[in-house]
Amino acid sequence: MxxxxxxxxxxxxxxxxxxxxxxxxxxxxxxxxxxxxxxxxxxxxxxxxxxxxxxxxxxxxxxxxxxxxxxxxxxxxxxxxxxxxxxxxxxxxxxxxxxxxxxxxxxxxxxxxxxxxxxxxxxxxxxxxxxxxxxxxxxxxxxxxxxxxxxxxxxxxxxxxxxxxxxxxxxxxxxxxxxxxxxxxxxxxxxxxxxxxxxxxxxxxxxxxxxxxxxxxxxxxxxxxxxxxxxxxxxxxxxxxxxxxxxxTAEEAAAENARLSALVDRVRTEVPRLVPDVEVVGDPVLRLPHIVTFSCLYVEGEALLTELDRAGFAVSSGSSCTASTLRPSHVLEAMGVLTHGNVRVSLPRGVSEGDVDRFLAALPDIVRRIRASLGVR
The missing domain is CATH 3.40.640.10 (Type I PLP-dependent aspartate aminotransferase-like (Major domain))
Structure with a gap:
């Protein structure tokens, strides 16, 4: 995992x-x-x-x-x-x-x-x-x-x-x-x-x-x-x-923040390149070093999280905390951005570049399969 x-x-x-x-x-x-x-x-x-x-x-x-x-x-x-x-x-x-x-x-x-x-x-x-x-x-x-x-x-x-x-x-x-x-x-x-x-x-x-x-x-x-x-x-x-x-954590922050921020920049750049119809949200510069969020059109966030979990990736969604009510994220609604198919990737201390590469390699096929199951090509 x-x-x-x-x-x-x-x-x-x-x-x-x-x-x-x-x-x-x-x-x-x-x-x-x-x-x-x-x-x-x-x-x-x-x-x-x-x-x-x-x-x-x-x-x-x-x-x-x-x-x-x-x-x-x-x-x-x-x-x-x-x-x-x-x-x-x-x-x-x-x-x-x-x-x-x-x-x-x-x-x-x-x-x-x-x-x-x-x-x-x-x-x-x-x-x-x-x-x-x-x-x-x-x-x-x-x-x-x-x-x-x-x-x-x-x-x-x-x-x-x-x-x-x-x-x-x-x-x-x-x-x-x-x-x-x-x-x-x-x-x-x-x-x-x-x-x-x-x-x-x-x-x-x-x-x-x-x-x-x-x-x-x-x-x-x-x-x-x-x-x-x-x-x-x-x-x-x-x-x-x-x-x-x-x-x-405070003592390690300077070195670890720089490393995590570079990995987040990679996710922000690669996800829209690898997956069609994706919106990366949040400020690209004035941001925390470890969080990146994106939304995939035509995909429900809960379905995407479930498939990512099966593939060995533990991530979150803006609407996952309220999945039982199927309510979208109040944050994304307030921002006026896409609220469906939302994935929040937040990198923990010590995560490797290889972990991020594996996530980026697995994501496109998972999104494609979910869209295909809904008749979206």
């Missing part, structure tokens, strides 16, 4: 595996207690917090650990809105945010709040001027913008948005799930969220960072743990492993 779905889950980094096994022996106790084993767990937890804070450009006391990136987003969005009720009830988001942001926005609207969605270009980049106008409207309590899109890899104008938010006195929540550890994080955020399994840490660890001075109030019943921001018992071994993976 050639694994090409790192945007969903990056395989566990060796540094994370080593740290996890060690912490299972030394960090199993309740870090809130006072006996020796508990104090060791607390020390491991706080060192992991300091390591994550250093990589993302935060203070350790601004960082809390959640049970997932989704939970971190929900707490970040709803907690900041809750803390700024006196200011207003307007939420501003980009049209291609992760579904966790959009679901939090829907919950906010069900509670009587309002949300404005800012459109994107055909490459998936948010209109920075429109975003600035939206956040300057009276009663705006929070704005949300991802660092990079999770489906097409396009980088977003976060620093421009942050400047507009600062001028308007509006906090900016940045979803850094796809870029944390891979690229330097943009400045100017008030709340930042991330997810460990995107950078080679174990699943089940999210990061919620809230800058000092940002008003935030938990939407959950108050809990004593994690700066009163995230309820429940901390998974110390997993958090330690997540921090180790983040450090290692």
């Amino acid at each position: 050639v694994y090409l779905d790192a945007a969903s889950t990056e395989p566990l980094h060796p540094a994370a595996r080593d740290a996890l096994l060690s912490a299972l022996d030394s960090g199993w106790a309740d870090p809130a207690r006072l006996y020796g084993a508990a104090r060791r767990a607390q020390m491991l937890l706080e060192q992991a917090r300091a390591d994550v804070a250093e990589v993302i450009g935060a203070r350790p006391d601004e960082v809390a650990f959640a049970s997932s990136g989704t939970q971190a987003v929900h707490l970040g969005v709803l907690g900041t809105l809750n803390g700024r009720r006196r200011v207003g009830d307007r939420l501003v988001t980009g049209a291609v945010e992760h579904s966790s942001v959009l679901h939090a926005a829907e919950e906010h609207e069900r509670g009587g709040g309002t949300a404005e969605v800012v459109g994107v270009s055909r490459t998936g980049r948010v209109d920075a001027e429109a975003f600035a106008r939206a956040v300057s409207a009276p009663g705006t309590a929070l704005a949300c913008l991802q660092t990079a899109n999770h489906e097409v890899g396009t980088l977003q104008p976060v620093e421009e948005a942050a400047a507009a938010c600062q001028e308007a006195g509006v906090p900016l929540l940045v979803d850094a799930a796809q870029s944390a550890g891979r690229l330097p994080l943009p400045r100017g955020w008030s709340v930042l969220t991330a997810s460990a399994h995107k950078w080679g840490g174990p699943a089940g660890v999210g990061v919620l960072a809230v800058r000092k001075g940002t008003r935030w109030r938990s939407p959950y019943p108050q809990d004593e743990r994690e700066r009163r921001r995230v309820p429940g018992f901390e998974n110390v071994p997993a958090i330690v492993a997540a921090a180790a993976a983040l450090r290692a």
Whole structure:
């Protein structure tokens, strides 16, 4: 199997595996207690917090650990809105945010709040001027913008948005799930969220960072743990492993990004040459180094993923997360591009040129066979 779905889950980094096994022996106790084993767990937890804070450009006391990136987003969005009720009830988001942001926005609207969605270009980049106008409207309590899109890899104008938010006195929540550890994080955020399994840490660890001075109030019943921001018992071994993976990924990023970006450029060039009626989407330059997405006319994404899986390639589709409802990707719809026959190839750490060559060799025949089964020549 050639694994090409790192945007969903990056395989566990060796540094994370080593740290996890060690912490299972030394960090199993309740870090809130006072006996020796508990104090060791607390020390491991706080060192992991300091390591994550250093990589993302935060203070350790601004960082809390959640049970997932989704939970971190929900707490970040709803907690900041809750803390700024006196200011207003307007939420501003980009049209291609992760579904966790959009679901939090829907919950906010069900509670009587309002949300404005800012459109994107055909490459998936948010209109920075429109975003600035939206956040300057009276009663705006929070704005949300991802660092990079999770489906097409396009980088977003976060620093421009942050400047507009600062001028308007509006906090900016940045979803850094796809870029944390891979690229330097943009400045100017008030709340930042991330997810460990995107950078080679174990699943089940999210990061919620809230800058000092940002008003935030938990939407959950108050809990004593994690700066009163995230309820429940901390998974110390997993958090330690997540921090180790983040450090290692950040240290390797410069060399690995250059290598992966060159492979992505090869896919972007070769797929349209090898397969007729294909649209490669996303910004060709302002993008993450490891993600490329294309859509094949006359082909259903689910059928294409199934055949690629049979051929030994694990890839994703913009609509695969909602395959049970047959709903197309909200990202591709917002971009105004082809939504059917969509394939997202996201290259994991260590993927070889040979793996990519094998994918490019197999793809044309698979697409041709699916089209032929539908009577398309």
